[in-house]
Amino acid sequence: MTEFWEIVIAFFLIISGIFGFVGSFGMIKLKDPMSRLHAPTKATTLGVGGVLIASILHSLALEHRLSLHELLITLFLFLTAPVTALFIAKWHIHRHETPESLPDAGEDGKWATHAVPPEEDAPDQTAT
Amino acid sequence: MKLLRRVFPHPHLTILLTIVWVLLANAPSLNSVVFGLILGIVIPFITQPYWPDRPILRNWPMVVEYILVVLWDIVVANFTVARIILFKRDADRQPNWVCIPLELRSPEAITVLAGTITMTPGTVSCDLSAQGHNLLVHCLDAPDPDAVRDEIKHRYERRLKEIFE
Numbered sequence: 248m249t250e251f252w253e254i255v256i257a258f259f260l261i262i263s264g265i266f267g268f269v270g271s272f273g274m275i276k277l278k279d280p281m282s283r284l285h286a287p288t289k290a291t292t293l294g295v296g297g298v299l300i301a302s303i304l305h306s307l308a309l310e311h312r313l314s315l316h317e318l319l320i321t322l323f324l325f326l327t328a329p330v331t332a333l334f335i336a337k338w339h340i341h342r343h344e345t346p347e348s349l350p351d352a353g354e355d356g357k358w359a360t361h362a363v364p365p366e367e368d369a370p371d372q373t374a375t
Numbered sequence: 376m377k378l379l380r381r382v383f384p385h386p387h388l389t390i391l392l393t394i395v396w397v398l399l400a401n402a403p404s405l406n407s408v409v410f411g412l413i414l415g416i417v418i419p420f421i422t423q424p425y426w427p428d429r430p431i432l433r434n435w436p437m438v439v440e441y442i443l444v445v446l447w448d449i450v451v452a453n454f455t456v457a458r459i460i461l462f463k464r465d466a467d468r469q470p471n472w473v474c475i476p477l478e479l480r481s482p483e484a485i486t487v488l489a490g491t492i493t494m495t496p497g498t499v500s501c502d503l504s505a506q507g508h509n510l511l512v513h514c515l516d517a518p519d520p521d522a523v524r525d526e527i528k529h530r531y532e533r534r535l536k537e538i539f540e
Contacts (some may be wrong), residue, residue, distance in 0.1 A: 275461040277515075281499075284472050285456065285515040289496045293453040316401045329493035329500070336501035336513065349511065350474040355380060355504035362505035 252308035256301045263297025270294055280339055284332055291328045361375065384423045389415035404479070419473070421459050430483040434537050441534045448495055448530070456496040459516050471517040472501075475510040479532060484539035485510070491531055498523065 266289055273286030299317040340349070340360045344359035352358050383389055385414040389412075396411030397403055419426075440508050454493060459468065485507065489500040492512055517523050 265454045266457065266527060269457045269460055273456075276460060276465065277468075278465055279470065281501075281513050282468070282515055284499050284513070285497060286460070286492060288499065289453055289456055292449045292494060293495060296449075313403075314397045315492040316403055319395060319398045322395075325490065333489070333501070334495045334501050336499060339504055340511075350472045352511075353474065353476055354502040355506040355507045357509050358502045358511055359505055359507075360502050 249309065252304065256304050256307050256308075259297045259301035259304070261297075263301070266290065266292075267296065280343075281336070284335055284339075288328065288332065291324050295324060344363035383419070385419040385426060385429050387429070388419045391415075392418055403477050414452045429479060430539060432538055433468050433540075437534055437537050441531075441538065442528060444534070445491055452496040456515060459495050459497075460512070463516070466514050471514045471523075472525050473498075473512045473517065473520045475512055475532075476525055477508055477510055477532070478528075479535060479540065482507075487539075488497055488527075488531055488535055492527060498527075 252274050269320075270286045270288075270290030273289070274283055277283050277286065292328060299320055300318050304313055304316060337360050340358065346352075346357055391412035392415035393408065396414055397407050400407035400411075406434070427451060438482040477488075481487060485503070488509060489503075492498050492510075497515045499513045500510055501513050503509070512523070512527070514520065514523055
């Protein structure tokens with residue numbers, strides 16, 4: 248029985264290794280910054296998820312105790328990863344996109360990053 | 376009833392904090408449950424001024440369904456994106472911006488939707504429109520932006536609308 252569980256745990260570790268690798272490889276292969284942003288989301292979902300499932304199974308099957316604080320790692324990743332991705336995306340829109348290069352924002356006219364009152368924008372320009 | 380609301384301004388947060396504390400301790404003992412409960416009562420009470428309204432979840436079975444759908448989509452999308460990264464030439468890829476008109480109005484629901492879109496490989500939510508009526512999404516490979524928009528609206532937004540509104 249132990250061997251069976253070891254194979255299952257190894258399977259999840261390999262899955263997570265593969266997706267972690269693909270995520271890092273994507274950072275090299277994809278050329279534009281916005282596409283590069285997609286690569287880390289892979290590493291944080293199945294990449295980390297595989298290790299966490301393997302960890303839960305390991306403590307359950309081989310150490311015979313229930314360990315669930317891996318679920319917390321998932322929770323905190325799902326809370327923080329979208330925020331960092333949003334910050335990087337906002338930076339990109341701020342520096343490299345114009346209202347014309349983005350799709351139409353519907354009835355609101357502008358996307359939030361571009362809809363800055365002029366007086367807030369002015370000191371930024373003098374600083375750089 | 377009013378007193379109960381004063382003491383427990385966010386009952387869901389109380390339960391969540393207790394569960395998180397027990398998980399952090401990683402040993403379900405009476406000790407950690409009691410201390411988690413104390414934290415779960417004190418923290419919502421102190422942070423009450425920052426959360427004037429509580430989001431109301433209307434449809435609990437739908438919450439479970441939503442989580443399962445998202446987890447399944449994450450697994451499927453991981454394989455799709457892995458294929459794009461490994462086997463598709465960079466020149467053939469069609470990265471695209473997609474504008475998603477939102478029917479959701481509650482800030483919590485829009486936050487959950489944007490987070491879901493980012494965590495699903497292949498799409499990253501990038502910006503809201505000035506008044507929060509549209510969501511800007513970047514797709515890694517989307518030959519047909521309209522299909523992406525319809526899928527997000529149908530799979531996620533429809534369910535979130537039932538949960539939050």
